[in-house]
Amino acid sequence: MVYIQIQNLKDKRPGVAEIAHEIEAPFFYTAKIFQRLVKQGFVRSIKGKGGGFFLDPEKKDLPLKDIIIAIEGDELFIGCGFGLKNCDANNPCPLHHQYGLIRDEINHLVTSETIQSLALSSLKSNISLGYSRESSEKRS
Amino acid sequence: MVYIQIQNLKDKRPGVAEIAHEIEAPFFYTAKIFQRLVKQGFVRSIKGKGGGFFLDPEKKDLPLKDIIIAIEGDELFIGCGFGLKNCDANNPCPLHHQYGLIRDEINHLVTSETIQSLALSSLKSNISLGYSRESSEKRS
DNA sequence: ATATTAAAAGACCTTTTTGTCTTTTATTAG
DNA sequence: CTAATAAAAGACAAAAAGGTCTTTTAATAT
Numbered sequence A, B: 001m002v003y004i005q006i007q008n009l010k011d012k013r014p015g016v017a018e019i020a021h022e023i024e025a026p027f028f029y030t031a032k033i034f035q036r037l038v039k040q041g042f043v044r045s046i047k048g049k050g051g052g053f054f055l056d057p058e059k060k061d062l063p064l065k066d067i068i069i070a071i072e073g074d075e076l077f078i079g080c081g082f083g084l085k086n087c088d089a090n091n092p093c094p095l096h097h098q099y100g101l102i103r104d105e106i107n108h109l110v111t112s113e114t115i116q117s118l119a120l121s122s123l124k125s126n127i128s129l130g131y132s133r134e135s136s137e138k139r140s
Numbered sequence C: 001a002t003a004t005t006a007a008a009a010g011a012c013c014t015t016t017t018t019g020t021c022t023t024t025t026a027t028t029a030g
Numbered sequence D: 001c002t003a004a005t006a007a008a009a010g011a012c013a014a015a016a017a018g019g020t021c022t023t024t025t026a027a028t029a030t
Helices: A002-009 A016-023 A027-039 A064-072 A096-112 A115-124 B002-009 B016-023 B027-039 B064-072 B096-112 B115-124
Strands: A044-046 A052-054 B044-046 B052-054
Touching (some): A002 A016, A002 A115, A016 A027, A016 A052, A027 A044, A064 A096, B002 B016, B002 B052, B027 B044, B064 B096
Antiparallel strands (some): A044 A052, B044 B052
């Protein structure tokens, strides 16, 4: 999605093939994932010639956290580091406090960073994901 | 394993049933996991009456990181936050730097904390995993 | 209108993870 | 030696994740 937004900022709408290549993922697999993202309203798409994916410019910044929660739930943000079911402040697991600090930072990162903020800062620096400067790897 | 060590410090050797109950995991599933942990040398076991699991007191402190790497590899510790294959300092992904900070902290946590250190500090405070003070949950 | 392009839908298939159960082996108590 | 106990081994099976492919639908350009 960051790649899509980077391209959108250049007035382009990448398609599945281009995105799949960029993230080094299989074409059909990538396609299926974007079907879900479109259905969930995170991206929009246009079929046919000149079609492709794009982020609704009307919508406000989309934090990474929203996407993560929609795809894999909120375990990462509320769950116990040890995976225990009833671990909380009253009944803390051995890692409770230490892991809490890290979780807070993860929370902060994925809340403050958005698809749009990352795309913007990527454009302004030598950051990857805008037609990758290929590091001599084999394609799949 | 922290639970085992806590019990070991009380001169007990918990068995599968006891451990499974403590971590709220299915009996047979827990059993299979410990078969692997024993085979990999992280814990030891004794069969038959009075048997159970224990940590080799001869061995030095076991960092969480060693176990994580043995079970699921080192992706968490070296991989890109976006899962890109060729993301590095020269070709950084949009999240490279920010995620790097968090990864460093995760690394520090799982390197400095060991099964033994967690068991010890759990015994010294009101930390869970030493015959849990059941929070009225259903058993499986 | 028609041909072309590209995503959507959906049917499959493979692999991995998770979970269950039976049989075997080792240990101890009597 | 025998019975009881408890882990090891290994066969299965269900569910989830990962991946592939064909057909359909929508858009565009000629």
